[in-house]
Amino acid sequence: MIVLKDIKKSYQMGDQSIEALRGASLVIKEGEFMSIMGPSGSGKSTLMNIIGCLDRPTSGSYKFDNKEVSQLSDDELATIRNEKIGFIFQSFNLLPRFTAIKNVELPLIYSKLPSVEWHKRALEAMKAVGLENRLNHKPSELSGGQQQRVAIARALINNPSIILADEPTGNLDSKSGEQIMRILQGFNEDKGVTIILVTHEPNIAQFSKRIIHVKDGAVIKDEKVLNN
Amino acid sequence: MIVLKDIKKSYQMGDQSIEALRGASLVIKEGEFMSIMGPSGSGKSTLMNIIGCLDRPTSGSYKFDNKEVSQLSDDELATIRNEKIGFIFQSFNLLPRFTAIKNVELPLIYSKLPSVEWHKRALEAMKAVGLENRLNHKPSELSGGQQQRVAIARALINNPSIILADEPTGNLDSKSGEQIMRILQGFNEDKGVTIILVTHEPNIAQFSKRIIHVKDGAVIKDEKVLNN
Numbered sequence: 001m002i003v004l005k006d007i008k009k010s011y012q013m014g015d016q017s018i019e020a021l022r023g024a025s026l027v028i029k030e031g032e033f034m035s036i037m038g039p040s041g042s043g044k045s046t047l048m049n050i051i052g053c054l055d056r057p058t059s060g061s062y063k064f065d066n067k068e069v070s071q072l073s074d075d076e077l078a079t080i081r082n083e084k085i086g087f088i089f090q091s092f093n094l095l096p097r098f099t100a101i102k103n104v105e106l107p108l109i110y111s112k113l114p115s116v117e118w119h120k121r122a123l124e125a126m127k128a129v130g131l132e133n134r135l136n137h138k139p140s141e142l143s144g145g146q147q148q149r150v151a152i153a154r155a156l157i158n159n160p161s162i163i164l165a166d167e168p169t170g171n172l173d174s175k176s177g178e179q180i181m182r183i184l185q186g187f188n189e190d191k192g193v194t195i196i197l198v199t200h201e202p203n204i205a206q207f208s209k210r211i212i213h214v215k216d217g218a219v220i221k222d223e224k225v226l227n228n
Numbered sequence: 229m230i231v232l233k234d235i236k237k238s239y240q241m242g243d244q245s246i247e248a249l250r251g252a253s254l255v256i257k258e259g260e261f262m263s264i265m266g267p268s269g270s271g272k273s274t275l276m277n278i279i280g281c282l283d284r285p286t287s288g289s290y291k292f293d294n295k296e297v298s299q300l301s302d303d304e305l306a307t308i309r310n311e312k313i314g315f316i317f318q319s320f321n322l323l324p325r326f327t328a329i330k331n332v333e334l335p336l337i338y339s340k341l342p343s344v345e346w347h348k349r350a351l352e353a354m355k356a357v358g359l360e361n362r363l364n365h366k367p368s369e370l371s372g373g374q375q376q377r378v379a380i381a382r383a384l385i386n387n388p389s390i391i392l393a394d395e396p397t398g399n400l401d402s403k404s405g406e407q408i409m410r411i412l413q414g415f416n417e418d419k420g421v422t423i424i425l426v427t428h429e430p431n432i433a434q435f436s437k438r439i440i441h442v443k444d445g446a447v448i449k450d451e452k453v454l455n456n
């Protein structure tokens with residue numbers, strides 16, 4: 001389903017070249033629940049952005065459902081991003097002038113759901129993450145962990161077939177964090193959703209079935225989670 | 229040194245009142261190393277912002293070095309913030325148009341250090357957090373954990389007597405997180421700096437000597453850390 005071969009990403013800074021990814025290769029099958037761990041700055045978010053079709057690699061091949069992503073048109077990429085992928089960003093990326101519930105409703109623009117249904121579905125998502133009494137707060141009127149949970153609810157609202165979660169519990173106490181992980185587990189086990197999760201917390205990674213380790217822009221280890 | 233008595237903070241949202249703090253009382257002595265833990269939305273950041281003189285309580289008393297903070301002028305408050313307190317924000321608050329090193333230098337405007345010394349001291353701070361090869365990156369050209377480390381370096385640069393750290397390791401792998409905690413421990417043990425740390429990770433709280441637990445806007449538990 002997702003096949004990355006020798007993915008490289010570099011940034012030009014003046015006369016210096018920053019190698020964010022130095023040849024990452026990875027196969028992720030449909031319905032997998034995988035964690036990505038590794039030191040700060042090792043390339044995890046860069047890898048997630050490429051998988052999520054938000055960024056293009058400098059070189060290498062990325063096949064999504066057997067189609068070479070670099071050959072897809074902007075429209076085809078937009079369709080994958082809006083209909084197939086739910087992305088929980090490390091820095092949330094909420095729209096500051098919209099309420100929490102409006103932020104969560106937004107992706108439904110790309111769904112077949114009639115607009116009279118949007119509020120009802122967004123309300124369910126907000127309840128699932130424990131924010132039913134924060135619907136009309138703007139992001140600046142929410143705590144850090146509440147903003148993170150709005151970002152989570154927004155990523156799940158369109159029933160994506162792939163969820164990319166970049167540090168989804170970084171601002172959550174253990175209890176709220178485990179509640180989120182059980183939601184993700186439910187999507188994986190009940191709906192067969194593929195989940196790719198970046199985390200630095202081993203207890204969170206234990207909810208997944210496979211952990212890949214990234215260091216200096218490459219995959220250095222690939223292990224099964226045994227309690228699962 | 230810091231005495232909070234029955235601190236309340238509420239926000240008016242239309243006809244509804246949100247009680248972020250419902251009467252928090254706390255005594256923090258000079259040189260203490262204390263953690264604050266509690267569920268998402270329980271009032272930890274609100275408490276930190278009041279202690280850091282960034283926000284005023286709705287009611288209650290806050291004495292800083294025996295002076296009632298609500299009676300201080302804006303100038304006196306600004307002096308406390310700029311000269312005595314180093315604040316590591318949960319959402320970093322870096323200036324997007326300045327490089328990492330420039331962001332770290334900024335608080336030195338309020339110090340007695342001559343400007344020719346600023347770059348040298350900021351460079352030392354960047355080295356201490358492992359970012360000597362990211363000096364000229366803007367925040368958008370840094371990973372989440374690198375931005376967090378710039379925010380940490382910036383909070384320490386003015387040799388504050390109190391460090392307020394709101395989830396300082398939320399985006400860091402365990403190794404980088406422990407490196408940061410050892411820096412904070414050094415400030416506490418070698419320089420007698422008071423450290424107040426919000427964290428949701430028990431391993432991180434273990435670096436401190438006291439943990440207070442917050443729930444629904446009040447302090448519900450106050451415990452000693454025994455391994456220390």
Ligand SMILES: Nc1ncnc2c1ncn2[C@@H]1O[C@H](COP(=O)(O)OP(=O)(O)OP(=O)(O)O)[C@@H](O)[C@H]1O
Pocket residue numbers: 134137140141142143144145146171172173239241246247248266267268269270271272273274275318
């Ligand atoms: N400007 C505001 N207007 C209305 N409510 C607010 C505002 N700022 C914060 N709140 C509410 O106050 C409560 C406490 O917020 P605070 O940021 O202190 O929580 P926290 O303990 O730091 O949470 P987290 O662990 O998620 O960061 C939250 O329920 C939040 O929704």
Ligand SMILES: Nc1ncnc2c1ncn2[C@@H]1O[C@H](COP(=O)(O)OP(=O)(O)OP(=O)(O)O)[C@@H](O)[C@H]1O
Pocket residue numbers: 011013018019020038039040041042043044045046047090362365368369370371372373374399400401
């Ligand atoms: N726009 C950019 N220009 C230059 N360098 C960049 C840019 N974006 C990222 N980098 C660099 O690429 C490297 C990888 O960044 P990435 O965000 O993928 O790391 P990460 O593994 O997600 O880190 P963290 O755990 O801290 O979030 C970092 O060293 C970062 O400084």
Ligand SMILES: [Mg+2]
Pocket residue numbers: 044045046090166371372373
């Ligand atoms: Mg990242």
Ligand SMILES: [Mg+2]
Pocket residue numbers: 143144145272273274318394
């Ligand atoms: Mg907070």
